[in-house]
Amino acid sequence: MSKNTKRAEDFINDIPDSKLTGFPTSEGTIHKNTDFRLNMQGMTTGDPKKHNLQVQVNKETxxxxxxxxxxxxxxxxVLQDDPPSAETIKKGLKASVNI
Structure with missing residues (x-):
């Protein structure tokens, strides 16, 4: 595992569970540190509606x-009407890390 992958996974692990429930339907930053931010990029257009969550590298990193x-x-x-647990969201984000 590269150092950057480890940094990204550590960021995901450090996101408070309370920030991984009740997502807004509008775009915005959910959580950030010096290196990364978790953004809600918007909702998918098809049914069922899903929140598009993305971990991005900050320019100030x-x-x-x-x-x-x-x-x-x-x-x-993440499904809007039947969202998974914070733990499941973290696992999904970590499984998708590509850095």
Missing amino acids: VAILKKVAPKTVASLL
Whole structure:
């Protein structure tokens, strides 16, 4: 596992569970630190509706990650009407890390 993958997974693990429930339907940042941010990018258009969650690299990050900023490094679609647990969301985001 690369250092950047580990950084991304650590960021995901550190997201408070309370921020992984009751997502808004509008775009915005849900959680961030110096290196990464978890964004709600909007809702899918088809049925069932899903929240488009993305972990992106911040431009203010450490030098080793700057070359990929503001790239999306993990993503997950979460059902609006039947969202999974915070633990399941974290597992899904970590499984999709691509950095």
